[in-house]
Amino acid sequence: MISPSSLYLHIPFCRIKCTYCAFNTYVNLDNLIEPFVQAMIQEIKIVGSSKDRQQLHTVYIGGGTPSLLTAEQLQRILAAIQSEFDLLPGSEISMESNPSDLTSDYMASVRAIGVNRLSIGMQSANESELKLFERRHDLNAVIKAVEAARKGGFDNLNLDLIYGIPQQTLADWENSLKVLLQLQPEHVSLYALGLEDGTPLKTWVETGKYPAPDDDLAADMYDLATDMLGGAGLAQYEISNWSKPGLECKHNLQYWRNLPYPGVGPGAHGYADGVRYSTILSPQRYIKVMKETQNNFVYPRTPATDQAVVVDRDSEIAETLIMGLRLTQEGIDRETFRQRFGEDLLDVHPETIARYEKHGLLYVDDKVVRITTKGRLLSNMVFRDLV
Ligand code: SF4
Incomplete structure (x- = not known):
């Protein structure tokens, strides 16, 4: 059976660059938004027409800040x-x-x-943390945004929070979680702060202006979040994601099940027809190549494709394991794995799986292999050993 695809769209514009952000996004380019929309429509046409009509079951408009586009521009896309x-x-x-x-x-x-x-970038309920990040909103704006979204008819809201922030205490984190829960989102994504190369935050930590994030404290924050979100009826289904029953993010499930998702827009990543690829980063170049485009690209490539690698079987298995083990409830379905790769998962890594099962890091039965609560803390080691 051919499973439907997902489509990712990358909108590379922001008003302000947040101090922790290393995403492919640019400020002060609002004049390029309309030409960019036209270029993206062109790329969508190429991706759509270079293969027999494809079924889609999710579309994810990410970035960047997609809410800088007007509703009319989004509608045309x-x-x-x-x-x-x-x-x-x-x-x-x-x-x-x-x-x-x-x-x-x-x-x-x-x-x-x-x-x-709708996914709303809340990031924190503490004004000092929002200021450190140079976010362009305060907490009040988040509360108003949720009200506006509800009023506008959204009944499926995600809120993002970041933890492990320099100078953040467990009490600060508890406050962010409490405020988030008062806003009653259907879905929550929590991200441990990473210090990314080239970001002001990394420089500030390296030069001693702020202390480095404390890994032990971050682990305590994760445990606290697990308790509080679980207690509020949000079930954890992925290492960093919680939702009300049935409202897991279907688009992200596509990634974690290692299923196809063409990606369009500058700096997008995609995986389709056995090819993993990324597109050119610069919005200016993107607009130019899409304007000058000729047809006849082999799916999923487009004029904006920069790097493309054909994924061999071993890599596909490794990616399926690493991604699938992030799904804390679902894990990896052994029958689906067998149908996809022609062999049982336990035959691919018999010793490693047996060892981690014995130490309580993996749960194994006739149907699934999944990571345990204890295994989550050591997930990087487990993933490394399985590839
Ligand atoms: S709004 Fe999001 S994408 Fe834009 S700079 Fe901030 S973190 Fe990065």
């Missing part, structure tokens, strides 16, 4: 997707957003064009 793909009934259409952009009129318009899942 979605119309291009609908004309080039079979968007299945009930498809999940997610969009990331910055709280400062979310008025109730904008939310109602975005909901009306078909976006049915």
Whole structure:
């Protein structure tokens, strides 16, 4: 059976570059947004037309800050997707957003064009942490954004929080979690702060302006979050993600099940027809190559494709294991694995799996292999040994 694809769209614009951010995103390029929308529509047409009509069951508009696009621009992008793909009934259409952009009129318009899942970058409920990140919103803007989204008709909201922030105490983190729970999101994503090369935050830590994140404290924060979110009826289904029952992010499940997702836009990543690829980073170059484009690209490549690697069987197995073990409830279904690769998962890594099962890091039965609560703390070691 051919499973439907997911489509990722990368919107590479932001108003302000947050101090921790290493995503492919640019400020002060608002004049390029409209030419970019036209270029993205062109790329969607190429991806859609270079293969027999494909079924999609999720679309994810990420970035960057997709909420810098008008509802009309988003509508044209979605119309291009609908004309080039079979968007299945009930498809999940997610969009990331910055709280400062979310008025109730904008939310109602975005909901009306078909976006049915909204991710709001809350990041913290503590003003000092939002200032450290140079986020362009305060807590009040987050509360108003959630109100606007609800008023606009969104019943599937994700809120993101970051933990392990320099100078953040366990009490600060507890406060962020409490405020988040008061906002009653259907889905929560928690990210441990990473100090990324080239970011101001990394420089500040390296020069001693701020202390380095404390790994032990971050582990305590993770445990606290697990207790608080679980206690509020949000079930953990992935190492960093919790949701109300049935509202897991279908798009991200596609990644963790290692299933196909073409990606479009500058700096997008994609995986389709056995090819893993990334696109050119510069929005200016992206607009230029898409304008000058000729057809005849071999799916999933487009004029914007930069790097592309054909994934061999061993790599596909390794990626399927690493991604699948992130799914804390679902794990890796042994029958699905056998159908995909023609052999039982336990025959691929018999000794490693037996050893980790014996030490209580992996749970194994006739149907699944999955990571245990104890294994989650050592997940990097388990993943490394399995590839
Ligand atoms: S809003 Fe998001 S994508 Fe933009 S700079 Fe901040 S963290 Fe990065």
